[in-house]
Amino acid sequence: MSGVGPVEPGEGTRAWDTDEPGAPPPPRRSRERLALWYSLHRRAALTTATAAVLLAGGGYLYATRPQEPPPPAAPYPAQVVDVTYLEQVATPMGVRPRTFSFAVVLSVASGPPVTVTRIAQPYAGVSVTSAPQAPFPTKAGSSRKIVVTMRVTDCGKTPKSAGLPFLDVTLRNSRAIQVQSYILGARYAQDLSEALQVACSNDTG
Structure with missing residues (x-):
């Protein structure tokens, strides 16, 4: 019987084949x-x-490196402003009848300057002006004396006794505009009640 054995690689087909048969592979x-x-x-x-x-x-x-946080926002003006009642002020000569004045102190604790744009009160029969005249600014860390002058225009629309009177003050800074009502205490209520009674007991219009 004839058969075919394993196929052997031809001469020179291995990397280590040399001219001499039986040469060893490279080390x-x-x-x-x-x-x-x-x-x-x-x-x-x-x-x-x-x-x-x-x-x-x-x-x-x-x-993408984290950035430094932005500076904190300015406080709202009502958070840093305080208004305190001082005393009743003598009305200057030559003013219109039924007129009386009070002095208050406005203080700004911190933050940017605060501007008072308006001062008002709750009674329909009373008008209000101020010195200095609004609008006026106040810097942080300082106080300003304000003389508030009231004039009774209609006694029928004013109370006989001011129980808890307040001032409405419109405040503005770089953060916001706010209207804040300040209750100025029992002494202010008493002085205001007396001033209203005197004003409305005067027959001069």
């Missing part, structure tokens, strides 16, 4: 050196690629 050390060379060059290539990516993305990393 194992050469293959180890080749593997070591490939490993070193692969690590160098990876290191270079990583550095390139980091440099290219440097701008992005810098742009």
Whole structure:
């Protein structure tokens, strides 16, 4: 019987084939050196690629760095303003009848300057002016004396006794505009009640 045995590689088809038959393959050390060379060059290539990516993305990393928080917003004007009653002020000569004046102190504790744009009171029969005349500013950490002058225009629309009278003060700063009602205490209520009674007991219009 005829048969075909295993196919053998032809002459010169192996890397270690030489002219002499039966020559041994190259030593194992050469293959180890080749593997070591490939490993070193692969690590160098990876290191270079990583550095390139980091440099290219440097701008992005810098742009996403957390920013410092913005400064706190200015306080609302009503949070930093206080109005205190001082005393009744003698009415200057030559003013219209049924007119009387009071002095108050406006203080600004902190924040940007606060401007008083209007001063009013709740009684329909009484008009109000002030010195200084609104609008006027007051800086933080300072106080301003304000003389409030009231004139009774209609005694039928004024109370006989002011129980809890207040002043409506319109305040403005860089944060907001607010209308704040200030109750000035029992002494102001008593002085105002007496002034209203005197004004309305005068028959002069």
